[in-house]
Amino acid sequence: MKNPNDGFVKGRLRSIKFAFKGMWLLLTTEDSIKVQFSVAVLAIIAGFYFHISATEWMFQLIAIALVLVAEAMNTAVEKMADFVHKDYHQKIGFIKDIAAGSPGFAAIISLIIAGIIYIPKIIN
Numbered sequence: 199m200k201n202p203n204d205g206f207v208k209g210r211l212r213s214i215k216f217a218f219k220g221m222w223l224l225l226t227t228e229d230s231i232k233v234q235f236s237v238a239v240l241a242i243i244a245g246f247y248f249h250i251s252a253t254e255w256m257f258q259l260i261a262i263a264l265v266l267v268a269e270a271m272n273t274a275v276e277k278m279a280d281f282v283h284k285d286y287h288q289k290i291g292f293i294k295d296i297a298a299g300s301p302g303f304a305a306i307i308s309l310i311i312a313g314i315i316y317i318p319k320i321i322n
């Protein structure tokens with residue numbers, strides 16, 4: 199929560215601290231993020247192994263960020279939905295399904311990017 203006594207710099211530093219706390223919480227408590235992060239590490243190892251170009255690195259890193267960001271936002275929506283309404287409700291189901299669509303899109307696009315980068319290298 200924002201502290202009204204914080205100046206601009208102190209306020210920004212607090213926000214950075216919360217951002218790191220959020221990343222740590224995601225990586226240590228959320229199985230879906232742990233899986234996506236492990237896949238990202240494997241992709242980075244593959245990038246070094248296949249000596250991908252600077253452009254390919256940029257696309258790979260953007261794809262990794264896209265998946266992690268979408269998964270994190272989906273997790274936040276799930277937590278919010280569970281907090282607002284713990285019991286079964288059709289609307290909560292709809293909201294969660296919609297939120298789950300975002301990492302779905304990100305994963306499909308990232309798989310296509312991975313295919314474009316690695317399939318020709320594997321074939322050769």
Ligand SMILES: Nc1ncnc2c1ncn2[C@@H]1O[C@H](COP(=O)(O)OP(=O)(O)OP(=O)(O)O)[C@@H](O)[C@H]1O
Pocket residue numbers: 230273276283284285286287288290291292294295298
């Ligand atoms: N309270 C609810 N009411 C109705 N449907 C729900 C409810 N909670 C979950 N669902 C349905 O179950 C699906 C999975 O929800 P859940 O919260 O378990 O997410 P998950 O993807 O399994 O979680 P995680 O990302 O942690 O693996 C939702 O997309 C929704 O269709």
